[in-house]
Structures are given as structure tokens and as C-alpha cells.
Amino acid sequence: MSYCFDDLRKACREDWDAYVQHAFVRELAAGTLESEAFRHYLKQDYLFLIHFGRAYALATYKSRNITELRHSLEGLKTIIDVELGLHVDYCREWGISEEDLARLPEARATMAYTRYVLDTGNRGDLLDMHVALAPCLVGYGEISNWLNAQPFTVRGDANPYEKWLAMYESEAFQGAMRAEIAWLDERLASVTPERFAELTTIFRDATRLEIAFWQMGLDRSL
Numbered sequence: 001m002s003y004c005f006d007d008l009r010k011a012c013r014e015d016w017d018a019y020v021q022h023a024f025v026r027e028l029a030a031g032t033l034e035s036e037a038f039r040h041y042l043k044q045d046y047l048f049l050i051h052f053g054r055a056y057a058l059a060t061y062k063s064r065n066i067t068e069l070r071h072s073l074e075g076l077k078t079i080i081d082v083e084l085g086l087h088v089d090y091c092r093e094w095g096i097s098e099e100d101l102a103r104l105p106e107a108r109a110t111m112a113y114t115r116y117v118l119d120t121g122n123r124g125d126l127l128d129m130h131v132a133l134a135p136c137l138v139g140y141g142e143i144s145n146w147l148n149a150q151p152f153t154v155r156g157d158a159n160p161y162e163k164w165l166a167m168y169e170s171e172a173f174q175g176a177m178r179a180e181i182a183w184l185d186e187r188l189a190s191v192t193p194e195r196f197a198e199l200t201t202i203f204r205d206a207t208r209l210e211i212a213f214w215q216m217g218l219d220r221s222l
């Protein structure tokens with residue numbers, strides 16, 4: 001039996017769909033999401049991205065050859081240069097200054113998700129780490145593609161969240177998503193059924209923590 005990334009998705013189908021098709025992203029794509037819910041999510045996502053930068057740095061540290069090193073470094077650059085850079089500018093447009101960002105309280109959902117991924121990376125190997133990171137990178141790329149195919153999605157000036165939608169359909173982000181899937185496909189091809197079961201647990205846990213992150217935005221909870 002040879003595995004690939006899609007087998008992880010299939011093994012967690014219910015959780016994966018609940019994440020990709022969550023009410024938060026549906027409302028965002030329709031342009032009906034309450035602006036305070038979005039602002040709350042944006043602030044927590046800043047903290048999330050800082051910790052995910054650390055997680056990609058850990059993946060870089062755990063790399064054992066130049067190919068792995070380059071791949072993890074590309075992930076780190078996507079988070080820091082593409083997403084986090086745009087995020088700070090975007091927060092400013094939504095009335096959140098860098099000073100506000102510097103003194104944010106961290107929501108429990110942010111703590112749980114980011115520390116789970118860092119702990120998985122510390123305990124496990126590079127494959128554990130990348131499987132824990134996959135719902136983040138692959139998930140948002142897939143969410144973007146799924147939303148673009150839905151009749152309720154409003155694009156352009158009529159949607160206040162147009163920039164968010166545009167970021168995740170950008171070639172920089174979609175290319176990073178494809179590279180991550182290709183990397184995972186290559187590694188998963190040679191794992192045993194026992195190892196695949198362990199990786200499925202990590203993928204499911206990280207996906208459930210993504211669902212909790214959307215819900216935190218909707219509920220504006222800390």
C-alpha cells in the first residue's frame with residue numbers, strides 16, 4: 001500500500017470539510033461576515049503567524065539535507081515574507097496598528113493550535129511536523145479554490161474581504177500549497193500503515209484546531 005496526501009484528507013473527511021466549508025469562510029466570501037468578528041480573527045491570526053514562523057524555523061532546523069532545508073525554508077519565507085508582511089499592512093487598513101498587535105492578549109484557540117504544532121515538531125520528526133503544518137498551508141489554498149467555485153461568493157469591490165480572498169488565490173500562496181502537497185506525497189509513499197495511522201491522528205488534530213480557530217473568530221472569544 002502506497003499513501004499520498006489525499007489519503008490523509010480522505011481519512012479525516014468529515015473534519016476536513018467542516019474546516020474548509022466553515023460558516024466563517026462562507027460569510028467572509030459572501031461579504032456578510034460581521035466586521036468585528038473579522039477584526040478579532042485578524043488580530044489572533046497575527047499571533048498565529050508569528051508562532052507558525054517559529055514552527056517553520058523548527059522544521060528548517062530538523063531538516064537533514066539540502067532538499068529538506070530548502071523546502072522548509074520556502075515555507076518559512078511564505079509565512080514571513082508573503083503572509084505576515086501583507087497581514088501587518090492589512091491590519092492597518094482595518095484600524096489595527098502595529099502597537100495594537102504588539103500587546104494583544106492571546107486567545108485560547110490560538111495558544112492551543114500553535115503550541116500543539118510546536119510540540120508535535122519537538123517530539124517528532126520532519127514528517128510529523130509537516131503533517132501538523134499541512135492544514136494551515138494546504139487548507140487555506142483549498143479554501144480559496146472551494147470558495148471561488150461557490151455561487152454565494154462575491155468578488156471585487158462589493159466584498160469588504162476581497163483582499164483576503166485575493167491573498168490566498170495568489171500564485172505565491174497556491175504555488176507553496178502545491179509544493180507542500182508534492183513534498184508530502186513523496187514522503188507518504190513509503191510509510192507503513194502503522195505510521196500512516198499516527199500521521200492521520202496529527203492531521204486530524206491540527207484540522208480540528210483550525211475549526212476551533214474559525215469558531216473563535218465567529219464567537220470573538222479569548
Ligand SMILES: Cc1ncc(CN)c(N)n1
Pocket residue numbers: 045048049083135136137140210213
Ligand atoms: C489559523 C490560520 N491557519 C492557516 C493560515 C494560512 N497560513 C492562517 N493564516 N491562519
